[in-house]
Amino acid sequence: MAADVKPFIGSKASPHQESEAEELRKEHLMLDPMPRDEMNQMVMEAMTTTTRKWWAWVIGLGLAVAVLLFGAWGYMIATGMGVAGIRRPVYWGIFIVTFVFWIGISHAGTFVSAILRVFKAEFRRPFTRAAELMTTFGLAAGALYPLIHLGRVWVFYWMVPYPNARWLWPNFRSALVWDFLAITTYLLSSTIYLFLPLIPDMAMARDRSTGWRHFIYKLLALGWRGTEAEWFRLRKAISIFAFAIIPVMFSVHTIVSWDFAVSMVSGWQSSIFGPYFIIGAILSGISAVVTILYILRSTMKNMDYFIRKEHFDALGKLILIFSMSWAYFFFNEYILAWYGGDEALKQVLTLHATGPSAWVWYTMLICNVAIPWLFLWNKKVRRTPWLMFIITLLVNVGMYAERYTIIPLTLGHQRSPFDWGIYNPTIIEVSIALGTLCLFIFLYLIASRIIPLVPVWEVQEGQMSHTLRKIGKTEIPSVTELE
């Protein structure tokens, strides 16, 4: 990135070749370079434009967060957990379902940004930041739930290891403590990982802004000047983090799955829960990335230059692959239960498909398997953004249903039929769950106008390394290895 050279693209050629090259450029962002300053201005413009509609959304969502989330939660704290619909034997309900859902969403950022970075998938470049923001805000929304679901939230800090008057450490044998530590680690490391690639963009914004924005960007750019040594260190740091955060990501969702898998509940006690949860998390995470990219593309200025059909296409293929892997693990759960012959487990799995709440189970299968398999093999569908928007929303509905099946519905079928019970969520629980959704969108809306949502330098770096080279009479795209 140090050298400021304009890539040599498309020499004089015949009209036929010209149009072919033109098509390639239209299709691929990496082959469609733009003068650097123009691109910087485009991103700055997208970031600083706030319409009346945007303000209305921000204020509306802010109010919704205050009422739905904090209002309902405050009421629950003052009255008691009883205002939620949970009961014996379903002691965990919507709160834990939504918790797992958000932790799942938070896998997108790391997956897109770290795994695709490590494997040098070039299509990732324009939306790594959008995905990383999802990780951070998804975790922010999800990390509230271990607090929300506590019976006595005012003493939550007893789970934190610190020297105290009770002379007591937390119980490190408890999966909840592992959970607490894993989520804290992931939140910290993903925030740093969000911040590192942001530094050059902050410097870019600093040089093109005035007033309070200039002040904030000046602080956050950490005095970035763009020297060779700075780029070298930044690349090194990002590369270390990209590799290091992948095992953290795997550990987080396996540990969340251990909350269930280490217990004695039949239907939870399963050794495949770790990978099963990770595949599910990545499936819902990538789907959420597509959903968000569609919204960004249709509501923010200049975004259609950065987010193109090729990106929906590539992500659509990934969703199809992960939907198939998810189905494979789902099948695993059933075949192992059938082979093992445990009566209680067999009952639980049968009741999921035939019991009074079977519609949740069918929703899960239709949204997670049937819809992706029926539609995503088709290139035309994958390249139609609004269709992708609907499909990915449905995938996340399906993933929510999966967690709902795993948590309250499994808990409802205990080993002794006398203890069976049906759980009905109350308005307070639903309101808190919706409240965290509002919180997520609210934070995202604010962030979209404060930090550059497109990692400009990464796009420019990519465009620098991609060229159309003439070999014989045809022009073919070529990539230069950067690292």
Add this chain to the structure above:
Amino acid sequence: MTELLAKEAQDEKWGMVIDLDICSGCQACVTACSMENNIPFVGEDEMAYGRGMQWMRIRRYWEGEYPDVMPDHQPMLCQQCGSAPCEPVCPVFATLHSEVEKINLQVYNRCIGTRYCAINCPYQARTFNWFDYEIPAPMNSYLNPDVTVRRRGVMEKCTFCVQRIVKGRQQASAEGREMEDGDVTPACAQACPTDAITFGNLSDPESRVSKMVRSDRAYKELENLGTEPRVTYLKGGKSYGG
């Protein structure tokens, strides 16, 4: 005297035997338990929704096809497992094993209400304080001073009437003797009109419970899970024994 206490502490391993063949399902044990342990009454609606605060519940099953049906009763309480699933999952050590009595303790003041222990209990023997339940006058005058009153947001469960165990031990040591079989009777056993519940020290091979545990009719609930329950049920072939 401290040596005596220490010696007794070593051999205490409390256990209970419930003879299902003579249990009539009258719920006297449930009532006695509620009175002894200051358990609040939650009202009809909450009870029907499955939030009854009972440390002891009578599980009722039906045997046979209508009209030829027979009820089956099984008092279900905390099994005081030797290897208890509820203990390792608590993040704050609110439920743990007592070294003296070898029962599961619930420390109400430590509980933060994750409800993980209740999920992991295969017997569903735990109850949660969903609200602050009011104990209306004059019932508040009946509260047992030996038992803590719990607030909302904490878990609770059967303690084998640990307050009576402590009292029995103190009584015996005040009289300068060792504890004998029958010194400690929990509220449920005391109230049982058919004497279906027997309580005693399992580490004494000659105690009544130890003898009953060796019965041909003895079984432990969900023993295959490896929880090592301290409650043994006696059950013959059919309803009402036989």
